[in-house]
Amino acid sequence: MRRPDPPARVGRDQGTQLEVTVPVTAARFDALDPALLVDPYPTYARLREQAAVCRGGPATWVVPRWAEVAELLRDPRLGHGFAATGESNLLRLAYSVAGGRADTALTRIVPRLPGKDHVRVRRLMAQALNPAAVRAIAADVGTWMDRFLDDAVQRGGFDAMTDLALPLQTAVACELLSAPAADRPDIVRRAIDVGRAFILIPYVAEGGIAAQHEAIGWLRDYVAELVAARRRVPGDDLISRLTRVRHQGTVLSDDEIVDNAVFLLFAGFETTIHLVAGGCAALAGHPDAWRQLSGRPQLAANAVEELLRYDAPIQWVARLTSAPVQIADRTIRKDRAVLLLLASANRDPRRFADPDRLDLTRHPNPHVSFGGGPHTCLGTVLARALGTVVFERLASRVDSLEPAGEAVLRPHFNLRGHHQVPLAVTSR
Template identity: 45%
Template sequence: MDTVLNMPRFLMDDARAVRDPYPVYRRLRDYGPVCRGGPGQWVFSRHEEVSALLRDPRLGREFPEEYQAVSVGEGPANDYLRRIVVDRDRPDHTRLRRLLVKSLSPAMVRGLREPVARIVDGLLDRFADERRFDLVADLAVPVPMTVMSELLDIPGPDRADVARLSTSLAQAFAVFIPPDKQREAHGAVVELREYMAGLVRERRRRPGEDLLSRMLAAVKEGEEPLTDEEIIDNALFVYYAGFETTTNAIATGGDLFVRQPHTQQQLRDRPGVVGSALEEFMRYDAPIHATTRLALEPIEIAGLTIRKGRVVVLLLASANHDERVFHDPARADLTRSPNPHLSFGGGVHHCLGAALARVEGTVVFERLVARFADIESAGEGVWEPSEGGFRFPYWARRSVPVAVRPA
């Protein structure tokens, strides 16, 4: 008991308050693999334990309704969270994931390289003369949003509203949501559901090759049918999840280009390593710093017994900087190999959009180094707390202004 009481404590509020949490993560790792969290929580910070627990079937993602109600309150957003694949356990998770994997097939994702390149070049063409732009607002945000809009075949005039409402809906994933933001999230769910229901009706009348049509076709062919409510809510989730990870990965890489110039030079000297560069960007600052699980039965790990019903917080970003696994983790090395980062999670809840994020990120950095001979800082970047990180707050890059010199 004394050992437990003397453990350091890491709370969600700590993550909200600290722009650079990596020194905090290091202190946790130096203490040991596990520390206390909030009431009924255990927090794991080292790679070995985090990796093992991500794959442990004794941990689930389906939290009691009361857990979500504490954050977002009762209403449409709470109901939405109970339907989406990321918050379901077997057998519902298996049923939903099978549908989404079939719809977003590897072949479909591989075929996106050229369309993504056209999107990226179209955005970069705007800055050929100005030679200044913001890597976040002008590239990291519009690329994945445009890709997801095209994948779902959302009509052009509707895309800005869908993106705006999806940003409001993202707040439902936060731990700390003030009442006005709760109302905003609930309202966004209502509007987006109504809009997506209209698209579903249209695709049933005139199916195409878009992702929503593929989802409907997969449901029709499947042995276990999904309700329209499940199709609509998971289509909305795929749209949001499709840009959250990619946006943060592009922002991280762009920020490293200007803050650690050796990364830019590495990529120019060896353009063939762009794939491993993207993995390093993902490792260096994970798009989602942590994920939570619920103990479905007792688990013994790291000398600790986790009782059934306890919440387990897995610090992905800390595990990605574990000195036991990664040499000099605070320095970005675009040729790092092996690079067993955990930014895409693991186990049955491994990120559905990992392949898509890799295609988009790879194309973005290929085009950046091909089109510009130099990318330099053009002002102070902006960091803000992100409340949409799947119930774990962290600070995200909101602006990375750069000046470029054409190649």
């Protein structure tokens, strides 16, 4: 697999300079270590062996083991309140680069809402993204996959990122919004740009901040127009359902609908794209696992869980302590950042037998790739359903699945994903 090119420099945009310095010792985690771009798992293994919690920079702590990560994901003293603290550390970077309209929008999305507002908005969002809606989308994905595989098998191959994952998620995201086909290229481009405002990133490319401002503004305006239109003439799309949901007399405001719909649009892009493309890359690189799945396509749902565990699309999540928290033998003070290494926890031999092996029959599989507790990913049910359909159809139609060139990772320290995954296939 080709080594990704590291970012040229830490972000500088329109006179704003963002710099992060993380001291490195044997007991510390350097979130900007270029080795993490290629293969982070040896670093994670070293951290797990050293301690249950270690330093990650100024006012920042890192948790690499499954037991502590799983517990802390559910701890109400760890939240997303970075905007409310004066701490200057690595984890404030994403919020400072957002700024402006992006920063305002960030305060209303489910992951960052406090207490009762978090519970209220999350419950209402979950009503709109209900099982019936997920089943309908999954059925559409099955039809899409059948058409895609007709062409891919005839051509003898495809790129799992550019031919499969990205176009599929584009179709799903736009279907959620019931967006006209003519608008889809603009939506996709902005959804990718706005990701830098929602996911904690340790660098910002040249011009990136301006692109994020433009993207968040465009998407908010676009979805706001959809909300107004659906209030006038309701349909059965996600936006229409969001305007109708109610719980104990509460409803979603237009701003809450707009910002959380934009968030779901991006969150779905990142998780599902990299589950599909990364899953294909993993299966092509593990012939025994592929033979197992192609011989038993009904394993697809279990395979999705193992692919998520084996190489988590989101490597870590950040939390802020609202009160002192005891982690193993350390007390972490209030207003300290805590990095929960999801991908490291998923490879912890204390919880998973033979954790570095891709085992599609692994059960139980308590991976933490979707987080946990009150901040569990809202799109979990949808991502699982789509992934199951994709890999079931792939295993049913394709006999051999092999690399057709070098898979290229993208240079990102938190989102584990690819630029391209060329594959050769033969039909059954």
